[in-house]
Amino acid sequence: xxxxxxxxxxxxxxxxIVVCALxxxxxxxxxxGNPAIxxxxxxxxxxxIEEIEKVLGLGKPLYTQFWDYLKEVFFHFNFxxxxxxxxxxxxxxxxxxxxxxxxxxxxxxxxxLAGVSTGIISALRRHxxxxxxxxxxxxxxxxxxxxxxxxxxxFLFANDIGKVHLLPGAGTYVxxxxxxxxxxxxxxxxxxxxxxxxxxxxxxxxxxxxLDTMNExxxxxxRAKGLPERAVVRxxxxxxxxxxxxxxxxxxxxxxxGAVLIETVFDIHGVxxxxxxxxxxxxxxxxxxxxxxxxxxxxxxxxxxxxxxxxLDPRVRFS
Amino acid sequence: xxxGAPSPDGEALLRVEDLHVEFPGEDxxxxxxxxxxxxxxxxxxxxxxGESGSGKTVSSLTTLGLTRRQGAKISGKILFEGRDxxxxxxxxxxxxxxxxxxxxxxxxxxxxxxxxxxxKQLTETVLTHGRASKRQARERAVELLGLVGIPDPARRVxxxxxxxxxxxxxxxxxxxxLANEPKLLxxxxxxxxxxxxxxxQILALMEDLQRELGMAIVIITHDMGVVAxxxxxxxxxxxxxxxxxxxxxLIFSAPEHPYTWGxxxxxPGLDRPRGEALVPIPGTPPSLINRPSGCHFHPRCAYSQPExxxxxxxxxxxPDAGEHHVACLxxxxxxxxxxxxxxxxxxxxxxxxxxxxAGEAGP
Numbered sequence: 001x002x003x004x005x006x007x008x009x010x011x012x013x014x015x016x017i018v019v020c021a022l023x024x025x026x027x028x029x030x031x032x033g034n035p036a037i038x039x040x041x042x043x044x045x046x047x048x049i050e051e052i053e054k055v056l057g058l059g060k061p062l063y064t065q066f067w068d069y070l071k072e073v074f075f076h077f078n079f080x081x082x083x084x085x086x087x088x089x090x091x092x093x094x095x096x097x098x099x100x101x102x103x104x105x106x107x108x109x110x111x112x113l114a115g116v117s118t119g120i121i122s123a124l125r126r127h128x129x130x131x132x133x134x135x136x137x138x139x140x141x142x143x144x145x146x147x148x149x150x151x152x153x154x155f156l157f158a159n160d161i162g163k164v165h166l167l168p169g170a171g172t173y174v175x176x177x178x179x180x181x182x183x184x185x186x187x188x189x190x191x192x193x194x195x196x197x198x199x200x201x202x203x204x205x206x207x208x209x210x211l212d213t214m215n216e217x218x219x220x221x222x223r224a225k226g227l228p229e230r231a232v233v234r235x236x237x238x239x240x241x242x243x244x245x246x247x248x249x250x251x252x253x254x255x256x257x258g259a260v261l262i263e264t265v266f267d268i269h270g271v272x273x274x275x276x277x278x279x280x281x282x283x284x285x286x287x288x289x290x291x292x293x294x295x296x297x298x299x300x301x302x303x304x305x306x307x308x309x310x311x312l313d314p315r316v317r318f319s
Numbered sequence: 320x321x322x323g324a325p326s327p328d329g330e331a332l333l334r335v336e337d338l339h340v341e342f343p344g345e346d347x348x349x350x351x352x353x354x355x356x357x358x359x360x361x362x363x364x365x366x367x368x369g370e371s372g373s374g375k376t377v378s379s380l381t382t383l384g385l386t387r388r389q390g391a392k393i394s395g396k397i398l399f400e401g402r403d404x405x406x407x408x409x410x411x412x413x414x415x416x417x418x419x420x421x422x423x424x425x426x427x428x429x430x431x432x433x434x435x436x437x438x439k440q441l442t443e444t445v446l447t448h449g450r451a452s453k454r455q456a457r458e459r460a461v462e463l464l465g466l467v468g469i470p471d472p473a474r475r476v477x478x479x480x481x482x483x484x485x486x487x488x489x490x491x492x493x494x495x496x497l498a499n500e501p502k503l504l505x506x507x508x509x510x511x512x513x514x515x516x517x518x519x520q521i522l523a524l525m526e527d528l529q530r531e532l533g534m535a536i537v538i539i540t541h542d543m544g545v546v547a548x549x550x551x552x553x554x555x556x557x558x559x560x561x562x563x564x565x566x567x568x569l570i571f572s573a574p575e576h577p578y579t580w581g582x583x584x585x586x587p588g589l590d591r592p593r594g595e596a597l598v599p600i601p602g603t604p605p606s607l608i609n610r611p612s613g614c615h616f617h618p619r620c621a622y623s624q625p626e627x628x629x630x631x632x633x634x635x636x637x638p639d640a641g642e643h644h645v646a647c648l649x650x651x652x653x654x655x656x657x658x659x660x661x662x663x664x665x666x667x668x669x670x671x672x673x674x675x676x677a678g679e680a681g682p
Contacts, residue, residue: 224416227443228447
């Protein structure tokens, strides 16, 4: 098990180098703009641009530039500096990450709880009005674009523009350490918005998975033993929840790389917004940093899924 | 102790009377069990034999009250120690299941929960019905695994089902069923998924345990070899009905129903000459939604006569052997002549010609 994880981690490092190389190719070899010009401000002189190119190392051969970048990333944890405002990419991300983490983890908690419990109830009360209503709502939640849903929530419940002044609206996010109460209330709408489609997907998955499981022979065995129905259902849930729980880290990993739309609608300055801004500014160092961060989360969550799967299902063994 | 004798028997542990089980479906009702009557006494073994889809499993699941939630329409009586299980509440049934009546299933791998250790699956049976502490339950689990002949039970109790061999899994299933020393064990194809050598071990184990614990067994199988080994009485089921029932010895020495002949003649025997052809039962089991008219077996019966398509035979005792019941429209004399011919190694068509039966209606 430990050896397996170590092997996966080494593989992950290799993948990150590949991602580095790809972003390098995309943004340095086929650039959409000259970083030196961007950096130089308005009406720069030719000499000024050349000077900046020298400072940024843009004149060196590409493989040297790439090697320098890798060295900085892996040995000094330095992802370079924003061309735009000279801030280090690491500190930019560090500043933005807590908002994204708050948004993602809160929403994930919400959607797994809501999705799984709705799915279980729907499966147990299959074909009842309750089941149909829940699955109908789920279909709507899956189909609704999240930015649209977010705007609807703002329109209905925001303190400033809402029909009912209920919750803090866009741009009210503050850090957890700054004011936990405000942090919480400002995130309620973003959480619900982000969780809506997730909960709907999980509810449908859970319902289907549990319905399949309840037809298994071992559920019949549990009943034949005279277990109370509650215990029988628990055994069914235990098996049917595996595929759902193991899906969760992947989605969280994906969102930690930046929930661009939700962050934009609710004006939360998270990693997603950072990526979006850096792309519009051709701020390559920052783009590369955010891409690497997203890749990192996805690689880690993949490893987590495999470990979790082995933990949840004893039949899975590493080789 | 006849299995199907309609005469009431005070000593019967389980007595099923005129049981009907129907499942409503979109294409029509599925008549899974159509008026069967049987009984099994304390410490005895009843074998229910038939092809898949003959209703043998459904009747047993109904005994345990496990077909109720599938929306089955059930009528008749299932008397267990004189108490009608069909009128018991779900809660009462729950306290009987796994406690007084236990059941084991065909494929032990799919019948055991893959994500729970064997020990946990054993202790939950003990804990559900007993007043044991967790530690006592665990000790009982180890003891039970030892009882069913699993070596090194203290270690195996912490294993997952997939870590055990097929035979050991079925032993674990049996251990689970025996946890509360049931009065009746229903074994649904307990050896079908196992290797032949392991099959014999499992059957021997069940017989040993029956002697030791004095429980009655209902064994459901399609395999005449299995009932030959285990059963005191045999009921042969076809299309939801019992077509023949008798003490085991009689079923093998003097079978009366053409379907039973088919079952007996379709098993290869080491004691038969090598060149002798097996006689498979032609065709497939009938649909239980639109059952054949008259005798349900007539489309597959080599000896069927034109009127058999219209007349539905009743299960009746033989004039000379009261414990032997059969539902067949052929006369006793013709049946016995046919069976003698078949015994002598003749094919059904030859037997028909020899007996002088009109054979054109048969397949």
